[in-house]
Amino acid sequence: MAGGSLFSIIHLTWFIPMLNIHKQLRLSACVALGMAVLLAASSAYAEKSEAELLAKLNSDAPAAEKAVTCKYLAIYGTTESVPTLGKLLVDPELASWARIALEAIPGPEANKALRDATGLVEGRLLVGTINSIGVRRDAESTETLAALLKNSDDNVAAAAAVALGRIAGSDAAQALTPMIAAKSETVRSAVAEGCILCAEQCLANQNTAEAIKLYDLVRQAEVPKPRMLEATRGAILARGQLGVPLLVTQLRSDDRDLFRLGLTTARQLSGRGVDQALVAELANTTPERAALLVQVLTDRPKQAVLPAIMAAAEQSAKPVRLAAISALGQIGDSSCLDLLFEFATSDDAEESQLAKKSLATIPxxxxxxxxxxxxxxxxxxxxxxxxxxxxxxxxxxxxxxxxxxxxxxxxxxxxxxxxxxxxxxxxxxxxxxxxxxxxxxxxxxxxxxxxxxxxxxxxxDREACAAELSAAVEKASSIELKSKLLEIVAAVSGTKALATVGDAAVSDEKALQDVGTRLLGKWSTADAAPVLLKVATSDNVAGNYQVRALRGYIRIARQLPMDIAKRSEMCRQAWQAATRTNEQQMVLEVLERYPSQANLELANEAQDIPELKEQATKVSNEISNKLKSS
Missing domain, CATH: 1.25.10 (Leucine-rich Repeat Variant)
Structure with missing residues (x-):
């Protein structure tokens, strides 16, 4: 593979996950994907030692080859590779590839190389370097990143804020909090993200008070709404049961996004206090919102308040009643059966249908x-x-x-x-x-x-069932009823069912020939083939039903699994039974689909028929070519 082509593949494979530089949270997966592509693309690189790879980087090789080399160093590189890779951090063409390797190589040397590079680059190169520091969560870079928060380039400051969030810790949080009031919205948004990341780490470290402080800072600041919503959710969950009042505030908010946040968070926050708050809100909100609250209570099955749901079902507001009736199907028990039957027998079709559905599902x-x-x-x-x-x-x-x-x-x-x-x-x-x-x-x-x-x-026992149904077919007083019963027999299927439908297809009644051949034509097992062939060649069957039966026979040869000898035999029998060009053409299509010597012989014979000569010749050639290449 040429270096340029390989470079294109590798560049695409590694660039896609980097499109959003603030979301490189799956480095290991990216490295594994890159390794798989590289190994498939060029096994020659896999045999090179780290020293040989570094020699390639220090040579005048094309950039494409050096990019590939960086990918291998992400897999095989050690601290010995850091100085060489560090030099590439200022190269606009290779910096991103060098950073991938440095992100993966363990040890403080890689951290230092990235940290030192922040003083040598600017713009996009600096943003990329900062992101790599964030990926490595280098705590020693906290002071450097804190200084970059005030960089005149908003993108640099934003990258530093997110990187600090990934590093987390008290120093990172202390650097971030004053910047929540930055003039730039881009920076404020990134600072908010950094604070939220710090808060999450605080929670993981059991430092709940600091987490709440950071969440509150963000939700009360002038930041983009998504950040405010994320912080509000975190503030509620971090407080646990003490977060119920804040949860209720969201449920009472006129802002639909905050209300929806409240619904989602209520499902995630455990405790009896949440249920009590939700029940209390049922009486203090609009019917439409109360219906949604009922659904939230239902989604908390281990803590759901069944009496409250039953009470909601008896409210005058229909949206609430409908939600409660539906909820009882998920959390109800025998105590709510009388109530549900009352709704199930009501004149309101919507209520009745929901109540019946709930009664059917209560365990x-x-x-x-x-x-x-x-x-x-x-x-x-x-x-x-x-x-x-x-x-x-x-x-x-x-x-x-x-x-x-x-x-x-x-x-x-x-x-x-x-x-x-x-x-x-x-x-x-x-x-x-x-x-x-x-x-x-x-x-x-x-x-x-x-x-x-x-x-x-x-x-x-489908055979016993088919026997009982077949007897019913004989007793049926009308052809129409016989036809209906034959459809049931066919649905049961099996040996007896096949025989019964086959007998109907060759009976003296054309209506039964119609239903019989129609059902046989859809039979899902190959044992219907002899029956179909018998019908197709029976003098007692009307011509159009003979054609239908033969087409059903050819369908089995074309679609159902069987050995090649049996398929070839069926094609030969179908050919002999066919009296029309259309069915003969269908046989030729089967021959072409399943090449064999027997099918080739039949296709050659078909060339003697003038109307089929062109198609048969084409089929013969196709079969011959497939046989030669097999």
Whole structure:
């Protein structure tokens, strides 16, 4: 690889993470990424010793080669490399590459080289050097950086502020705090960031008082809003339970950003006092904000105040009610079931839907027992709701649901059908089969069919299920009903299901030929291939359904996994069964996709058909080329 090309790759790989020079917090990851790229790009460098690498830097080699060398010194360099790398810190072209190595080399020598360079460079080179000092967290550079806070170049002063924040410590904080009132907004923002970084380190060192002092300084200063918000959050969390009043202040603020900060911070601050404050605010704020506070309480499940949520559900303001009803689904227990059923049976569709959803998700066997007792009562507005919930919660209650199938009310019958679709076991599948075959309520038939399908596809023994459904197909009184049942049979799949659908496809009824070939054409396993070929070549099947079956057969040859010999055999059989050019062209496409000697022979034979000669010749050539190169 040419030096220039390698330089471009390395430059791109290492420059992207440096685009924001104030966010180089993952040096190790960058070094690892650079190492991987370098090793892949040029193994020759890996064999060089540190001395050879330094000789390259001291030579008149192109800058691109020296840049690569710096990357290797970031991996293999020691204190022996520091003097040479230090000289490059004043080189506009190589300074950034030298800094990468110096950032990685352990020892005070690298710190000193960077510190000394601050007196030799200016502008962007100085900013970069300061950033590297910050990356290394060189405490001995604190005094140097403190002086640079007053540099006439705002970018230099800002870099120094952030670097001091990374170094942290009392000296760094002492240098930063007076500069929070700097005239330049750029500098004030960076100083605020530095103070926040210092505060975080104070917290890590258990110096909470100093952390609070720094956070308060920033949040009360004239700094960009993001810094103020960050400091406010830190001030609340650093105070712990003593930060609750400050949290409440944010929750009462007219500033939407501060209010949202309060919501976020409330989720992070533990303690009973937070819950009590949130509950108190429910009555002192707007309905829209109260609804959001309910969500915050819900997101604190280990400390949530369930009675307060239940009380909120009974408030007159609808946004609060809706939020509370939804919250009960996450933190509720058996104590809130009566309340939720009251909402579930209300005339308000939105409240009813949310309450039903909550009832479906509240955990606990006592909830199941409650629902079964409502179903057992067999009366009231709660009856159909409880039936539906039995299905949603998958409670095995077939015996209790059976009487509901004979109800005079369609809503109850249909709710029971849906629930049985979710809970019925194999031994009781006939309940749904009978409802499909002979129910006197025609309006229930679509629901019964869907319930039977839902139940059938989850049966553990699909062959037994398919056998029961196949018998139902024979008993069905209409072609339309037979077709619906065949769709369920196909959804169950398996050997028996395939045979039943195959028989329908070759029956005397064209409507069954239609549904049978349609279902076979979508079969997901290769064992449908012989059945499709039989249908495609049956004299009893209408021509258009023969074509559909043959196309389904070709689809299996094209898409489903099988060995090459079997695929070639299928292509040969499809070719022999095809009576139209369209299907023959589809076979040729399969031949080209899966090159083999047998497929080449068939493609050569296809050249004898004038309409296919051009495509067949192309396919033959493609197969030949692929076979030669394999």
């Amino acid at each position: 606990g066997s006592d909830v199941d027992t409650y629902l079964l007792s409502v179903v057992n009562s067999g009366e009231g507005k709660a009856y159909p709701v409880a039936i539906a919930l039995v299905g949603e919660r998958r409670i095995d209650a077939t015996g209790l649901l059976k009487p509901a199938l004979e109800s005079a009310k369609p809503s109850i019958r249909q709710a029971a059908l849906v629930a049985l679709g979710e809970v019925v076991q194999a031994e009781n599948l006939s309940l749904l089969v009978d409802k499909v075959l002979g129910d006197k309520h025609s309006e229930d038939l679509p629901v019964a069919i869907q319930a039977l399908k839902t139940a059938s596809v989850r049966m553990p």
